[in-house]
Each structure stands twice: as structure tokens, then as C-alpha cells.
Amino acid sequence: MDLNAIAIFSQVVECGSFTQAAESLDMTKSTVSRKVAELEQHLGVRLITRSTRNLTLTPEGENFYQSCTQMLEIMEQAELEVTANQDLVRGRLNVVMPVELGQLVLANYIHEFLKLYPNVSIHLELTNREVDIIGEGIDLYAQVGEVSDSNLVARQIHTSRRLMVASPEYLEEFGQIHTPEDLKPPHHQVKIYNKAVKVPRWHLMQGAEEYTVDLPYQLRVNTITSSQIACLSGLGIAILPEFLCREHFASGRLVHLLPEWDMPLVPISFVYPQRKLIPKRLRLFIDYLIECCEQRTTRVAKKAAN
Known part of the structure; x- marks a missing residue:
């Protein structure tokens, strides 16, 4: 298989057109088109569906492109490891994370990493959709x-502690919560439906005792921030990460319900595909974020102790 043809095909996909790929590769459009056609002939499948205005990857083309991207990254990293440029960190990272985790916790760390490594580019998607890490x-x-x-x-x-909270106005209207048995209609929740955040909710524990809550909802949202805003507006009981509640406890805008009962801790992890050779930029990126998160946890713990 012609490795140049693979690189040209990948460039066509990333540029979105044969013309732009030819310009970026300093080749003629006809050469780029011919190389892709030869690759398709070699594989015996059509990789790209062409039209006068755009091009679309076939299912076979999409799968082949993902494999090509990984292969080219491995070849690039292998070259860096055995040449004088081995200290140079460069290339692109495709990063996806839930909205609030990205905006409220990790965004600043990502910005600082890019300042440290100006030859690295990051495609960052903040989303609460379900993702296919390998397929995408x-x-x-x-x-x-x-x-x-x-x-x-x-x-x-990290492990995230979640708290059950409500506004004073809500509790005044629907009644105070003193025991888990009080969590029943007319009380209702602000329900979070979020495929990106796979955590059990409404499971209370106190020593050997356990209690499961299944409240109806009037409002369903897909982000933690939306749930927080609705809860502050008195629209129901919400389950929120502890760090989002502290300032509202201090101001009296939120009340921690049943503080003597715990909820299961939720793990937060960096996840990536199994690879024999991890690109240096990814390895450094993960290590940097973990170090920043550990320092943040230490600062929060010291502040709470004081």
C-alpha cells in the first residue's frame, strides 16, 4: 500500500476538498485525485463520494480514515523518538469532555498547556452527548x-461528592425534609438526563442503612448548570456536585438536605484507547492535567480545613 496515498487521502478528509488538500500539499489537484483513486482501487472500495460542491466519506472511508489517522500519528511519534527532534512536542489532540467539567474545571489547565507547548493544537468538544471514543x-x-x-x-x-439541595423558597412551599421518608410527592426533583454523565442518583446511605428515592419531576434538563439554576429558582430538589454548592450554602440561597446521609462518590477519569505507542503529546497532556487536578484538590482541602 502506498503510504503517500494514505497521507494524501487523510489530508483530503481534513481539508474537506481536493483543491485545498492539493494547495496544502503543494501538489496539483489532478495528482491528489489520482492518488486517492489509486488507493480506492487498491482497497476495492469507494472511500469518498464526490459531488460538485462537497465530498462525503463512505462508511468504509470513515473507518479507514480513523485507522489512517492513528497510523500516521504512530509513524510521526516513532520518527520523533529516534531523531534529534525527540524533544519537540507537536501535533493535534482530539479531546471531548462534559460541558461543566470542561468549562468550570479543566478549561484553564488546557489553555496553560497550550502556552507551554505552542506546537500542539487541541480540538476540544464540550458536549453531554454519548461518545464512541474509538470510532470517533x-x-x-x-x-x-x-x-x-x-x-x-x-x-x-477525582471522586466527586454529590449533595441533595433545595432553595428555602421551595422548602417553604412544599415542606421541610427531615428524613428520607419525606422525599415523596408533592416534592419533586429537577431531573438531569445526561448521557455523558453516567452516575447513579438518589441513592442514600447512612452506615448500614440504604434508601432509594424516586421522585417525579416537573423539569428535565441535560446540564448540571441548568439544574442548579432551576433549583435556585425554587423549581425542585436537585443533586449537585459539592463544589457548585458551597457559595450558595454560605449565602443561604441553597439548603443541604439530609446532610447526615451520604450519596455514592462518582469517579472522574481521563479515558483513552489502548495503544502500544501513545503519542508523546497525549502522554504529556494527561500528566499535566492530572497534576493540575491534584494541586486543585490540595488547595480545596486546605481551604476547607481553615
Whole structure:
């Protein structure tokens, strides 16, 4: 198989057109088109569906592109490891994480990493959709909840404590909560439906005692921030990460319900595909984020102790 043709095909996909790929590769459009056609003939399948205005990958083309991307990255990293440029960190990282985790916790660390390594580019997607890490060619995913796929490597960075909270106005209207048995209609929840955050909710524990809650809801949202805003507005009981509640406890805008009862801790992990050779930029990126998260946890613990 012609490795140049593979590189040209990958460039066509990334540029979205034969013309732009030819310009970036300093080749003629006809050469680029011919190389892709030869690759398709060699594989015996059509990789790209062409039209006058755009091009679309076939299912076979999509799968082949993901494999090509990984192969080219491995070849690039192998070259760096055995040449004088081995200290140079460069290339692209495709990173996906839940919205709040990215915006409220990790965004600043990512910005600082890019300042340290200006030859690295990051494609960052903040989303609460369900993702296919391997199928979508994702280099790193920040997952909230347990990781069960044996094809993935998971490095846990934190365990999140969740609290049951409500506004004073809500409790005044619907009644105070003194025991788990009080969690029944007319009380209702602000329900979070979020495929990216796979965590059990409404399971209370106190020593050997356990209690499961299943409240109806009037409002269903897909982000933790939306749930927090609705809860502050008195629209129901919410389950929120502890760090989002502290300032509202201090101001009196939220009340911690049943503080003597615990909820299961939720692991937060960096997840990436199993690989024999991990690109240096990914290895450094993961190590940097983990170090930043550990320092943040230490600062929070010291502040709470004081």
C-alpha cells in the first residue's frame, strides 16, 4: 500500500476538498485525485463520494480514515523518538469532555498547556452527548462515572461528592425534609438526563442503612448548570456536585438536605484507547492535567480545613 496515498487521502478528509488538500500539499489537484483513486482501487472500495460542491466519506472511508489517522500519528511519534527532534512536542489532540467539567474545571489547565507547548493544537468538544471514543478517533475523553470498556485505559483523577439541595423558597412551599421518608410527592426533583454523565442518583446511605428515592419531576434538563439554576429558582430538589454548592450554602440561597446521609462518590477519569505507542503529546497532556487536578484538590482541602 502506498503510504503517500494514505497521507494524501487523510489530508483530503481534513481539508474537506481536493483543491485545498492539493494547495496544502503543494501538489496539483489532478495528482491528489489520482492518488486517492489509486488507493480506492487498491482497497476495492469507494472511500469518498464526490459531488460538485462537497465530498462525503463512505462508511468504509470513515473507518479507514480513523485507522489512517492513528497510523500516521504512530509513524510521526516513532520518527520523533529516534531523531534529534525527540524533544519537540507537536501535533493535534482530539479531546471531548462534559460541558461543566470542561468549562468550570479543566478549561484553564488546557489553555496553560497550550502556552507551554505552542506546537500542539487541541480540538476540544464540550458536549453531554454519548461518545464512541474509538470510532470517533477521540484521543482523550473525560468521563464522569464508571468505565467498563476493556478497550479503554482509564486514569482516575477525582471522586466527586454529590449533595441533595433545595432553595428555602421551595422548602417553604412544599415542606421541610427531615428524613428520607419525606422525599415523596408533592416534592419533586429537577431531573438531569445526561448521557455523558453516567452516575447513579438518589441513592442514600447512612452506615448500614440504604434508601432509594424516586421522585417525579416537573423539569428535565441535560446540564448540571441548568439544574442548579432551576433549583435556585425554587423549581425542585436537585443533586449537585459539592463544589457548585458551597457559595450558595454560605449565602443561604441553597439548603443541604439530609446532610447526615451520604450519596455514592462518582469517579472522574481521563479515558483513552489502548495503544502500544501513545503519542508523546497525549502522554504529556494527561500528566499535566492530572497534576493540575491534584494541586486543585490540595488547595480545596486546605481551604476547607481553615
